[in-house]
Amino acid sequence: MEYIVEGIRHALRLIVSLDSEIFSIVLLSLKVSTIATFLSSLVGVPVGFFIGASEFWGKKLLVTIFNTLMAFPTVVVGLLVYSFISRQGPLGPLGLLFTPRAMVIGQFILATPIIVALTIAATQVIDPRVKLTAMTLGAGPLRTAITILSEARFALTAGVVAGFGRVIGEVGCAMMVGGNIRGYTRTMTTAIALETAKGEFGFGLALGFILLVVAFSVNILLHWLQSKRD
Amino acid sequence: MKLKRYLELTLVTLFVLLSFSFVLAGERLRLSTTTSTENSGLLDVLLPPFEKIFNVKMDVIPVGTGKALKLAENGDVDVTMVHARSLEDKFVAEGYGVNRRDVMYNDFVIIGPESDPARVKSAKTADEAFNLIVRNRATFISRGDRSGTHLKELTIWEKAGLKPSGKWYLEAGKGMGEVLTMANEKRAYTIADRGTYLAFMGGRKISLPVIFEGDPILFNPYGIIAVNPAKYPHVNYVKAMALIGWVTSRRGQKIIKEFGKDKFGQPLFIPVAVPNP
Amino acid sequence: MDTFQFEIRDLTKVYNGKTVLDIPHLTIKKGSIYGAMGPNGSGKTTLLSILSLLLSPTSGKIYFEGIDIDEADKHLLRQKMTLVLQNPFLFSTTVEKNVAYGLKARGIKKAERKKRIMECLELVGLEGFEKRRAGELSGGETQRVAIARALTLYPKVLLLDEPTANVDRGSVDVLERLLKELNQRFRITIILATHDINQAYRLADEVISLFGGKIAKSPAENLFKGRGLREKNIFLFDTGRIKVAILPESDEVSHISIPPEAVIISHKPISTSARNSFSGEIYQVADGGDSVSLLVDAGEKLTVKVTKKSFQEMRLNVGSRVYLTFKSSSVEVF
Numbered sequence: 001m002e003y004i005v006e007g008i009r010h011a012l013r014l015i016v017s018l019d020s021e022i023f024s025i026v027l028l029s030l031k032v033s034t035i036a037t038f039l040s041s042l043v044g045v046p047v048g049f050f051i052g053a054s055e056f057w058g059k060k061l062l063v064t065i066f067n068t069l070m071a072f073p074t075v076v077v078g079l080l081v082y083s084f085i086s087r088q089g090p091l092g093p094l095g096l097l098f099t100p101r102a103m104v105i106g107q108f109i110l111a112t113p114i115i116v117a118l119t120i121a122a123t124q125v126i127d128p129r130v131k132l133t134a135m136t137l138g139a140g141p142l143r144t145a146i147t148i149l150s151e152a153r154f155a156l157t158a159g160v161v162a163g164f165g166r167v168i169g170e171v172g173c174a175m176m177v178g179g180n181i182r183g184y185t186r187t188m189t190t191a192i193a194l195e196t197a198k199g200e201f202g203f204g205l206a207l208g209f210i211l212l213v214v215a216f217s218v219n220i221l222l223h224w225l226q227s228k229r230d
Numbered sequence: 231m232k233l234k235r236y237l238e239l240t241l242v243t244l245f246v247l248l249s250f251s252f253v254l255a256g257e258r259l260r261l262s263t264t265t266s267t268e269n270s271g272l273l274d275v276l277l278p279p280f281e282k283i284f285n286v287k288m289d290v291i292p293v294g295t296g297k298a299l300k301l302a303e304n305g306d307v308d309v310t311m312v313h314a315r316s317l318e319d320k321f322v323a324e325g326y327g328v329n330r331r332d333v334m335y336n337d338f339v340i341i342g343p344e345s346d347p348a349r350v351k352s353a354k355t356a357d358e359a360f361n362l363i364v365r366n367r368a369t370f371i372s373r374g375d376r377s378g379t380h381l382k383e384l385t386i387w388e389k390a391g392l393k394p395s396g397k398w399y400l401e402a403g404k405g406m407g408e409v410l411t412m413a414n415e416k417r418a419y420t421i422a423d424r425g426t427y428l429a430f431m432g433g434r435k436i437s438l439p440v441i442f443e444g445d446p447i448l449f450n451p452y453g454i455i456a457v458n459p460a461k462y463p464h465v466n467y468v469k470a471m472a473l474i475g476w477v478t479s480r481r482g483q484k485i486i487k488e489f490g491k492d493k494f495g496q497p498l499f500i501p502v503a504v505p506n507p
Numbered sequence: 508m509d510t511f512q513f514e515i516r517d518l519t520k521v522y523n524g525k526t527v528l529d530i531p532h533l534t535i536k537k538g539s540i541y542g543a544m545g546p547n548g549s550g551k552t553t554l555l556s557i558l559s560l561l562l563s564p565t566s567g568k569i570y571f572e573g574i575d576i577d578e579a580d581k582h583l584l585r586q587k588m589t590l591v592l593q594n595p596f597l598f599s600t601t602v603e604k605n606v607a608y609g610l611k612a613r614g615i616k617k618a619e620r621k622k623r624i625m626e627c628l629e630l631v632g633l634e635g636f637e638k639r640r641a642g643e644l645s646g647g648e649t650q651r652v653a654i655a656r657a658l659t660l661y662p663k664v665l666l667l668d669e670p671t672a673n674v675d676r677g678s679v680d681v682l683e684r685l686l687k688e689l690n691q692r693f694r695i696t697i698i699l700a701t702h703d704i705n706q707a708y709r710l711a712d713e714v715i716s717l718f719g720g721k722i723a724k725s726p727a728e729n730l731f732k733g734r735g736l737r738e739k740n741i742f743l744f745d746t747g748r749i750k751v752a753i754l755p756e757s758d759e760v761s762h763i764s765i766p767p768e769a770v771i772i773s774h775k776p777i778s779t780s781a782r783n784s785f786s787g788e789i790y791q792v793a794d795g796g797d798s799v800s801l802l803v804d805a806g807e808k809l810t811v812k813v814t815k816k817s818f819q820e821m822r823l824n825v826g827s828r829v830y831l832t833f834k835s836s837s838v839e840v841f
Binding site: 035086179197 | 245260265269287289290291292293304305306404405407408410411429430433435436462464
Binding site: 127129130132133134135136137138139140143147150151 | 559561582585586589590592594595596598599608609612613656657660
């Protein structure tokens with residue numbers, strides 16, 4: 001119990017003192033997760049839209065697959081990516097292992113199923129009159145698609161936020177493909193894992209607290225931006 | 231609306247800049263080592279001078295012994311430093327590593343509850359201590375993760391001719407720090423490297439005294455090995471050799487000798503590469 | 508003679524094996540207002556959808572200003588007409604952005620867009636509503652925004668599906684006047700589907716009656732005005748003179764039509780499950796080709812059709828006292 005109080009005190013001390021190592025850890029977490037989520041959205045939203053808006057044989061199966069992938073254990077994804085980018089693997093020569101880029105790749109794989117699945121759901125509950133109205137007003141297929149997505153913007157934002165939440169808080173994949181190298185691939189989550197293993201529960205909680213604050217701030221920013229969209 | 235546009239533009243620019251800041255600066259050398267080595271803090275003192283002199287950035291990947299060697303086997307690192315002699319020899323024999331050097335050693339200690347229910351204090355050798363634990367079915371926490379510590383533990387069981395199993399023998403599958411915490415919670419016996427043990431005692435995270443120490447079998451030698459460039463031409467062999475040279479040099483060995491004195495009153499490691507650093 | 512706005516030949520539309528539209532021939536003149544009238548399910552909405560090129564017919568040909576639509580660029584043709592749905596959908600944004608949608612889709616520049624938006628909002632009587640949010644509007648305002656949105660594209664044809672069905676009383680007037688003005692001022696061909704007979708006759712230059720997917724030669728027969736009411740568990744329609752049993756209806760019923768073919772005529776009351784049974788006197792007999800039309804006064808004046816054979820076998824004539832029986836399910840409600 002004292003860990004928690006100690007943790008919050010420690011966190012405040014760290015933030016106030018602008019500890020540079022903490023700063024670089026937080027910055028790295030943000031960089032990696034933001035870029036991964038962005039790329040996931042870039043791919044996931046159109047894919048989710050296509051699947052959601054079309055009818056084809058096997059659609060239900062595909063939706064189920066994406067829903068299942070959402071719960072994919074992070075360590076397993078880490079193992080899979082590792083096997084590809086390790087020297088032994090097909091992408092070995094690219095030298096991606098133990099770099100922030102590898103972490104972005106891993107987190108991209110983690111976030112995309114979430115964004116796809118939630119975009120599919122968002123698209124399917126959209127009033128069918130949207131498409132009809134857009135068409136009667138002369139909108140082509142691309143404009144109609146954008147209009148539908150715009151009508152679904154609340155649900156879509158929720159999807160992106162969910163994707164971001166999943167990756168900023170994951171440790172299994174980041175640890176596996178990043179290597180937790182101090183100053184280079186150490187994120188908030190891998191640092192927490194390290195400190196906790198060292199028995200430094202207070203410090204671990206401090207970092208955890210900071211992680212929550214960061215995630216909270218990003219969410220607020222995302223929602224504010226989306227509300228401005230009107 | 232103008233404000234919105236401006237904000238978006240700023241964010242996009244920031245974003246683009248951020249994604250490019252992953253560019254590496256300078257040459258990098260990758261070392262895989264064990265978590266206990268990294269946790270001891272030795273590398274934080276030993277490596278920076280090397281980085282400066284040789285103008286190279288060290289990427290230290292702290293994992294379990296098995297994984298550290300696996301990474302080296304796969305050519306994912308340039309050099310590895312672990313403390314599991316038999317595995318290291320196998321590693322070199324199979325052609326994955328070259329130029330193995332002894333660096334230092336620390337020792338393991340058997341710790342346990344103050345009350346010492348198994349009367350381990352009375353043992354003369356490590357295997358005798360283990361024998362007592364088995365006979366008394368005293369709770370014992372094992373690393374269970376094929377780490378250097380774990381392998382050492384298994385060597386002692388083998389010497390004692392025993393195969394530990396039962397409710398009292400808990401295989402944690404975790405790192406040293408976590409195992410220490412667990413032993414502390416359960417007031418159990420366990421075997422730990424002195425370095426991590428001292429760090430935890432100093433930090434008041436645990437309160438288990440040393441019950442047995444000193445048997446030579448408990449000595450824990452560290453070796454450093456470069457990944458074989460013939461097998462993996464891409465490895466930074468030159469800098470790997472430079473690192474090996476550094477840790478076995480007079481200056482490097484002196485740093486190792488001094489480490490821990492101010493924090494724990496006793497050094498954590500004993501250098502072996504140079505007679506009197 | 509100028510080409511027709513629309514000409515339809517041998518049009519059918521089949522859904523799940525059911526024929527919902529069957530129109531051998533129909534012409535729509537340019538610049539007129541047409542009312543497509545009929546009870547729910549008579550095919551009005553389907554007809555509008557097909558005319559606005561949103562739906563393809565199962566068979567048949569449609570000509571728009573003389574051009575066969577199958578051979579034309581549908582996308583281009585669609586730009587000349589707009590359909591306003593019964594429950595028009597407004598995008599979740601401001602009125603201005605809604606009205607601008609079609610213009611943006613056509614790449615019209617900002618200055619011209621602003622001009623047309625103001626123009627059209629003024630036309631529908633919603634000046635100043637630009638910044639209002641779509642979700643805050645009343646039913647009538649929503650309809651008018653939808654119409655304004657359609658008008659910005661200067662369509663030649665405006666199709667409306669039940670434009671005043673979901674609109675408050677006060678706005679019905681406004682809307683009807685608007686439609687009349689659009690037609691007179693801009694010569695826009697207007698086709699509106701409605702179940703309100705009075706509205707159809709008020710607004711339209713010509714009325715198309717639809718019944719079961721087909722065009723009725725004359726307006727629905729045995730048409731009565733009145734109101735629906737409920738006695739115990741039975742739904743009735745009170746014309747003022749007789750009470751007719753109808754199927755449960757959730758909407759407000761203002762008119763009913765009893766198809767002459769559904770009425771069984773007999774000398775004595777017959778015991779069936781049919782709920783409606785009235786006695787009356789035949790006051791007129793007319794030859795209807797291979798059938799005979801009988802006009803019966805049963806409180807209300809009803810037209811009944813029988814075969815020549817039945818007419819002779821039953822020895823029916825003017826003055827005969829008869830019983831009229833028909834099921835509540837055969838009564839068409841509007």
